[in-house]
Amino acid sequence: MKLSLPYSHNRRYLTGIDWAIGTLDYVTRQATGVGNLSQVVLELEGSLSPDRLRGVLAQISDRFPLIHGRVARDRLNLAPYWKIPRSRANADIPLKVVDLPADANLAAAELFVRHVNTPLRGETQHLRFLLVRLGDGKSRLGLVFDHKLLDAYGAEAFLQLIDETWHGRLETIAAGVNVTEAAHLDRWTMRLARGRTINRFRLELSPRDVIAPVLPPRCRSRAYRFVHATLSPDQADRFEQLAGEEAGVPILLPSAIARSIVAMRPALAGAAWPGTQYLVAVSVDARPADQKWQHLFFNHLSFLAFSAPLESAGSVEQLLPVLSRQFVQQMRDGVPSALQEASMLMRICPYGLGSRLARIPFKGRMCSFYFACLRNSAFTAETFLGLGAVDLIHTPRVPPPPGVGICLTSFRGQIKVVLSYLEGVLDDRSAQQVMRRLKSRLI
Amino acid sequence: MTEPLTIEAIQQRLCEEIQTLLSLKSGSITPETSLQSLGMDSLRLVSLLIVIEKVFGISLIKTGLTRQSLASVRSLAAAIHAGLHP
Numbered sequence: 121m122k123l124s125l126p127y128s129h130n131r132r133y134l135t136g137i138d139w140a141i142g143t144l145d146y147v148t149r150q151a152t153g154v155g156n157l158s159q160v161v162l163e164l165e166g167s168l169s170p171d172r173l174r175g176v177l178a179q180i181s182d183r184f185p186l187i188h189g190r191v192a193r194d195r196l197n198l199a200p201y202w203k204i205p206r207s208r209a210n211a212d213i214p215l216k217v218v219d220l221p222a223d224a225n226l227a228a229a230e231l232f233v234r235h236v237n238t239p240l241r242g243e244t245q246h247l248r249f250l251l252v253r254l255g256d257g258k259s260r261l262g263l264v265f266d267h268k269l270l271d272a273y274g275a276e277a278f279l280q281l282i283d284e285t286w287h288g289r290l291e292t293i294a295a296g297v298n299v300t301e302a303a304h305l306d307r308w309t310m311r312l313a314r315g316r317t318i319n320r321f322r323l324e325l326s327p328r329d330v331i332a333p334v335l336p337p338r339c340r341s342r343a344y345r346f347v348h349a350t351l352s353p354d355q356a357d358r359f360e361q362l363a364g365e366e367a368g369v370p371i372l373l374p375s376a377i378a379r380s381i382v383a384m385r386p387a388l389a390g391a392a393w394p395g396t397q398y399l400v401a402v403s404v405d406a407r408p409a410d411q412k413w414q415h416l417f418f419n420h421l422s423f424l425a426f427s428a429p430l431e432s433a434g435s436v437e438q439l440l441p442v443l444s445r446q447f448v449q450q451m452r453d454g455v456p457s458a459l460q461e462a463s464m465l466m467r468i469c470p471y472g473l474g475s476r477l478a479r480i481p482f483k484g485r486m487c488s489f490y491f492a493c494l495r496n497s498a499f500t501a502e503t504f505l506g507l508g509a510v511d512l513i514h515t516p517r518v519p520p521p522p523g524v525g526i527c528l529t530s531f532r533g534q535i536k537v538v539l540s541y542l543e544g545v546l547d548d549r550s551a552q553q554v555m556r557r558l559k560s561r562l563i
Numbered sequence: 564m565t566e567p568l569t570i571e572a573i574q575q576r577l578c579e580e581i582q583t584l585l586s587l588k589s590g591s592i593t594p595e596t597s598l599q600s601l602g603m604d605s606l607r608l609v610s611l612l613i614v615i616e617k618v619f620g621i622s623l624i625k626t627g628l629t630r631q632s633l634a635s636v637r638s639l640a641a642a643i644h645a646g647l648h649p
């Protein structure tokens with residue numbers, strides 16, 4: 121017998137991936153006192169009016185009260201869901217404004233680092249803005265987002281939604297945004313079969329001794345820090361061409377991961393649990409190509425994992441065939457979709473239990489580092505609230521363990537690279553060296 | 564004996580398979596459609612190559628593929644045709 125609950129306007133059932141992201145939020149909050157937050161910073165030409173932004177945010181809040189929702193659990197079937205308030209009541213999306221002199225770029229950068237390392241308030245705050253206006257007439261707007269509400273691509277799309285709202289297109293777009301999700305309490309046999317696929321994959325892949333960073337003591341008093349690099353459109357194009365020549369087909373992912381392993385290796389050598397294998401957990405965007413608005417909220421991701429023996433980790437040439445083979449095999453086995461289906465089975469677990477179960481296979485080490493590679497930016501507007509939009513960067517807090525990750529995003533033909541690390545997992549000097557090594561191998 | 568696939572037949576089938584893969588509406592892809600405009604990242608590209616392997620019996624992952632071959636559905640169909648009829 122099929123048991124399917126009807127759709128509901130005040131609850132949106134979480135998918136298995138939403139549940140997994142919620143578990144990572146729990147893990148990150150337990151370790152560092154702040155949840156699984158990330159930030160996307162938009163650089164603008166001109167001085168942005170806070171009132172203009174507040175007005176638009178109020179319209180979006182009214183149209184999407186789910187922004188102020190929270191996770192709850194169905195008492196009947198134990199499925200977790202997002203409880204959507206009927207209206208936003210008095211809830212606002214907070215916006216803080218700071219004015220700095222023209223030459224205060226470093227101070228501005230530090231403000232954004234502090235912004236993403238500051239916890240959101242309560243269970244129902246999931247977004248927060250920081251606007252820094254510099255004396256030279258430029259502005260930077262940072263959106264801190266709770267990964268339970270938005271993934272990175274969704275956060276970029278949310279910035280675009282703000283601009284579209286200012287142009288009077290909120291209702292047109294909102295009509296196509298999906299805010300409901302069925303409980304998915306059917307097709308258990310299929311999901312169990314997918315679970316077997318995932319278990320087989322995990323057993324084949326999981327090395328017994330993953331090289332992984334040792335988390336520093338007193339994580340709760342530590343913040344995440346970030347190192348950025350940009351590849352110009354020409355450099356990005358050359359790298360994509362090179363990746364294609366190396367792999368035989370123009371696929372970027374194995375080449376980028378191979379270079380990341382080579383760049384990270386010396387930094388992990390002295391500050392990690394010893395082992396014989398690197399294990400890289402990779403998050404991939406799984407939403408269909410033309411569904412930017414439909415899948416604006418919540419998480420539309422899946423995961424892949426790549427392992428590389430220690431002896432190959434110094435050479436891109438040796439790593440590439442190993443990683444390419446693993447990539448193609450995981451796609452043949454349908455690992456990303458199997459993970460989406462199989463994770464539905466786990467949703468009954470509270471986050472605390474889920475976090476303990478997730479650590480079992482790798483003896484708590486999880487992976488050597490996280491890696492993410494976003495497709496072309498969802499923020500495609502030339503302007504934002506009437507000002508020229510000139511740059512977009514991400515500052516993600518990577519859940520510990522391992523508390524370190526590399527993320528590649530793409531903006532107007534540029535590849536933006538960010539290394540994110542919990543203080544103490546890497547020190548600032550070795551993080552800079554990782555980025556130098558990585559950039560020199562990407563261009 | 565089965566008739567060899569024409570390049571037009573390959574294009575037609577390729578359009579259908581890409582529509583299914585990317586959950587796009589029927590008729591939304593033509594031979595001129597640029598694959599880059601469809602947001603073809605590494606994940607989707609490998610998925611497409613695996614579909615091509617199943618449907619046409621040719622492994623472009625093994626034989627190789629240039630960026631020019633991925634410019635449009637038409638150029639990809641030409642690469643498949645060339646692989647099937649060397």
